[in-house]
Amino acid sequence: MRLLLSSETLPGASPEELRQACRQRALAGLEVQASQIYTTMSSDAVLEPYAGIAWLRLPETITTRELALWADVAARGGVGLLLSKAVDSIPEGVPVALIHRTDLDEAREAVTWAKRHGAGTCWEVTPGDRDRVFDETFGTLVHVRLPGSGPEADEPTSAGTGALIARLAMARYAGTVSLIPSAGVDPALWRRWLLEQRGWGCGTAAEKAARRSAA
Amino acid sequence: MAQTDTERVLDVRPIPPREKHPTIFATFDALKPGEHFVLVNDHDPVPLKYQFDFERPGKVTWEYLERGPQLWRVKISKAGA
Numbered sequence: 001m002r003l004l005l006s007s008e009t010l011p012g013a014s015p016e017e018l019r020q021a022c023r024q025r026a027l028a029g030l031e032v033q034a035s036q037i038y039t040t041m042s043s044d045a046v047l048e049p050y051a052g053i054a055w056l057r058l059p060e061t062i063t064t065r066e067l068a069l070w071a072d073v074a075a076r077g078g079v080g081l082l083l084s085k086a087v088d089s090i091p092e093g094v095p096v097a098l099i100h101r102t103d104l105d106e107a108r109e110a111v112t113w114a115k116r117h118g119a120g121t122c123w124e125v126t127p128g129d130r131d132r133v134f135d136e137t138f139g140t141l142v143h144v145r146l147p148g149s150g151p152e153a154d155e156p157t158s159a160g161t162g163a164l165i166a167r168l169a170m171a172r173y174a175g176t177v178s179l180i181p182s183a184g185v186d187p188a189l190w191r192r193w194l195l196e197q198r199g200w201g202c203g204t205a206a207e208k209a210a211r212r213s214a215a
Numbered sequence: 216m217a218q219t220d221t222e223r224v225l226d227v228r229p230i231p232p233r234e235k236h237p238t239i240f241a242t243f244d245a246l247k248p249g250e251h252f253v254l255v256n257d258h259d260p261v262p263l264k265y266q267f268d269f270e271r272p273g274k275v276t277w278e279y280l281e282r283g284p285q286l287w288r289v290k291i292s293k294a295g296a
Contacts, residue, residue, distance in 0.1 A: 001224050025228075026257065026285040149229035158231040162238030165230055169252060170245060174220035179229060200228045203235030204262040210233065 001168055002028040004054055004178040006145065007036050009190040015049035021194035022052060031055040031082070031145070031178040034070060047077035054176055055097075055122075055143060057082040067091065082122050082143065086113045097121055097142050102128030107136050114140040124180075130160065134167055142175045144168070147182040151193035153201055157182040223252035239263065243271070243291060251292035253280065259287050267291075 005027045007018055018030055029052035037046065037056075047053055056079050058070055064087075071091030074081050080095035086109075090096045097120035100110035110121045120142030123133065146164075148157035168177070181190050225242050227235050242252055254260065259282070267275045274294045281288035 001220075001226055003226055003229065146229060149231070153231035153233075158234075162227075162230040162234030163241075165227070166225065166238050166242045166245075169223045169225040169242060172219045172221070172223055174224075177229070200257045201232035201235075202258065202262075203227070203232050203239070203260075204266070206232030207236060 001173050002054075002176045004029050004031050004176050005194070006030075006057075006178045006180040007032040009150075009179060009181050009187075009194060011187055012036075015051075017195075019051060024195060024197075025150075025200075027179075028052070028176075029054040031057060031143075031176075031180075033057050033059075035059055046073045047079060050077075053077065053079050055080045055082050055178070057099075058084065060084040062087075080143075086110075090117050090119055095120065095142065099124050099145070100137070101126040102130055102133050104129065104132055104136060107133045111137055111140050120175075125164065130164055131167075134164075138171060138173075141173070144175070144177040145180045146177050147180050149179050150200070151189045152182055152185060155182065155185070157185075223250075224255060225252050226255040228255065228257050236263065236266065239291075240270070243267075243275070243293060246293040248293055249295040251290050254287075254289045254291055256287045256289075257285065259283065260289060 005018065005022050007013065007030060010017060010021060022030060030050055032050055032053050034056055056070065056074050058081060067087060068091060070081060071094050075094045080097060083096060083098045086098055098110045098113055099122045100106045101124050114121045121137050121140040122143040122145060123137060123141060124145040125147060148155060148161050152158050225239065227239065230238055239254065246252065264277050276292045276294065278290040280290055
């Protein structure tokens with residue numbers, strides 16, 4: 001399993017800031033929203049500033065021509081494409097995964113689509129029956145979008161993260177997991193956390209604090 | 216097709232601190248004798264080793280694969296039957 005950083009954690013950040021955040025937190029690379037990349041460079045060079053990018057997330061509404069253009073960019077950069085909606089045909093020569101949430105029907109549709117097209121699925125973790133969605137999708141799972149980590153450790157969105165990470169580990173998952181912000185979380189929280197020197201949080205310290213507060 | 220690895224890798228960094236140790240112990244308990252997983256953390260988890268020694272005496276072997284400065288990787292194995 002490789003941990004990535006989603007560019008959504010640092011809205012408006014430059015490629016250098018994203019790289020710095022990855023270095024600071026020893027993350028393996030980036031998932032970048034296509035809408036954050038605005039360039040007139042040739043397709044060979046579009047992703048050059050985003051060294052370490054693994055996935056490019058495309059907008060919900062995309063034309064066939066736009067998909068082909070992004071596929072060209074992705075293929076030249078050696079990265080995969082994340083689709084928010086199913087398309088009729090997928091580009092060749094580039095990994096593609098369809099995003100679904102923790103919704104069993106949606107997950108099943110994504111798996112069916114992925115198998116038909118020889119693609120993968122990307123699980124955006126939301127509230128719901130995670131165990132059933134895991135069982136349903138693991139065969140096609142190539143990427144997970146995980147909210148509730150890092151600076152959100154004390155937020156309700158973080159609950160159950162341990163169980164999910166453990167299931168991925170026990171299944172020997174070797175795909176990617178990107179850290180994403182939960183809806184409504186103050187972007188300043190992520191910015192501070194990503195660029196500060198403090199650690200991720202210690203389990204031993206958390207247990208001591210829990211014992212103190214229970215006493 | 217899902218990408219799978221030969222190793223079970225438990226990267227505990229994204230796990231909220233209050234869930235870290237319960238997750239690690241649950242993962243260990245799910246192993247069969249002779250199996251292992253690789254724990255990834257952002258600091259030396261030596262207090263966890265003491266906790267393992269206390270709570271699972273004689274059942275754990277602990278081998279550092281990487282010792283910082285940013286990442287620690289520890290192979291945690293369950294003793295054979």
